[in-house]
Amino acid sequence: MTSPKIVNTATGSIVDVPGLQVGHFTHSQRPTGCSVVLAPEGAVAAVDVRGAAPGTRETDLLDPSNLVERVHAVLLSGGSAFGLDAASGVMRWLDEHGIGFETGYGRVPIVPAAVLFDLPVLRPGDPAHIRPDAKAGYAACQAASTQTPAAGNVGAGAGACVGKLFGLNRAMKGGIGNASVRVGPWVVGALVACNAVGDVLNPANGQVIAGARTADGLSLLDTQAALLRGERSTRPMPGTNTTIGVVATNATLSKAQAQRLAISAHDGLARAIRPAHTTLDGDTLFALATCSETAAPDLMLLTVMAAEATALATLDAICQARGVETTLGVLPAAQELGA
Numbered sequence: 001m002t003s004p005k006i007v008n009t010a011t012g013s014i015v016d017v018p019g020l021q022v023g024h025f026t027h028s029q030r031p032t033g034c035s036v037v038l039a040p041e042g043a044v045a046a047v048d049v050r051g052a053a054p055g056t057r058e059t060d061l062l063d064p065s066n067l068v069e070r071v072h073a074v075l076l077s078g079g080s081a082f083g084l085d086a087a088s089g090v091m092r093w094l095d096e097h098g099i100g101f102e103t104g105y106g107r108v109p110i111v112p113a114a115v116l117f118d119l120p121v122l123r124p125g126d127p128a129h130i131r132p133d134a135k136a137g138y139a140a141c142q143a144a145s146t147q148t149p150a151a152g153n154v155g156a157g158a159g160a161c162v163g164k165l166f167g168l169n170r171a172m173k174g175g176i177g178n179a180s181v182r183v184g185p186w187v188v189g190a191l192v193a194c195n196a197v198g199d200v201l202n203p204a205n206g207q208v209i210a211g212a213r214t215a216d217g218l219s220l221l222d223t224q225a226a227l228l229r230g231e232r233s234t235r236p237m238p239g240t241n242t243t244i245g246v247v248a249t250n251a252t253l254s255k256a257q258a259q260r261l262a263i264s265a266h267d268g269l270a271r272a273i274r275p276a277h278t279t280l281d282g283d284t285l286f287a288l289a290t291c292s293e294t295a296a297p298d299l300m301l302l303t304v305m306a307a308e309a310t311a312l313a314t315l316d317a318i319c320q321a322r323g324v325e326t327t328l329g330v331l332p333a334a335q336e337l338g339a
Helices: 080-096 134-142 223-228 255-272 299-320
Strands: 021-026 033-049 070-077 113-115 175-183 186-194 199-201 208-210 243-251 284-293 324-326 329-331
Touching: 021 134, 033 080, 033 134, 033 186, 033 243, 033 255, 070 080, 070 134, 070 243, 070 284, 080 113, 080 134, 175 299, 186 255, 186 299, 199 255, 199 299, 208 299, 243 255, 243 299, 255 284, 255 299
Parallel strands: 070 113, 243 284
Antiparallel strands: 021 033, 033 070, 033 284, 175 186, 186 243, 199 208, 324 329
């Protein structure tokens, strides 16, 4: 079985939500980087963590019972736990621009963040010590704009790969992707960096489009089918995977309602990734509400839109990815396998 012809049905991006900007920083020395979603005027924020091995920062603050209602940026980064350092650069940029939570003694930027594990993805000759740091986070903020963000091998998706249960030598290239959905006065957009241990599917028909390959490397294996046949995987270390992202809307939501948006967005991951939310992943999705649309929100509709936008953004991440030659072999992209 060769890779099917991939049709990317994802349209739009998270910056279709008024009040948001996105910036990427991609290292030239190795495939890694970070991506920032800026909300200079603030956005009601929440988070939902489904994977068993997350790497996060400031997520407790987003609980609806806790104090801070709005944040001004969310960071997604490669580099595993090292990548959390990039949030310090985002804080510095926000501080220099007078953006943050007012304490009475100055504004304190609050930057929730999540990281994915891309440390094994090295091209021949790449220095292993290069990871996203504070300078990378600052540079991502400098690059932020309302233009449709780049996708594929950029930012937090630069070193992402998928389909790793049978070894990195049989995996494929992941990436970062965008999508948005509009219904009535509302828009919901998503930015997703896909580094899943499982396979990625076309959410429209459930067909595997990227993931673990057969032993000869030429075809798609279908991880779930292989596991159900009793084939043994190589069992990557917990936390060495993870899909992270941001889903956002123009609707006026409370923190509790924004959390429902994040929860429902994970339905989109489950449609596009199989298996999802595993003990080896740290799947984490943030939700932002810019509150620029004052019509009473239809939360049922918005949660459906969030799941759809997240599934399409995951598809876009894989469709826009390009193959990379690594020290462990070539990581082909969905569009290149069997071409």
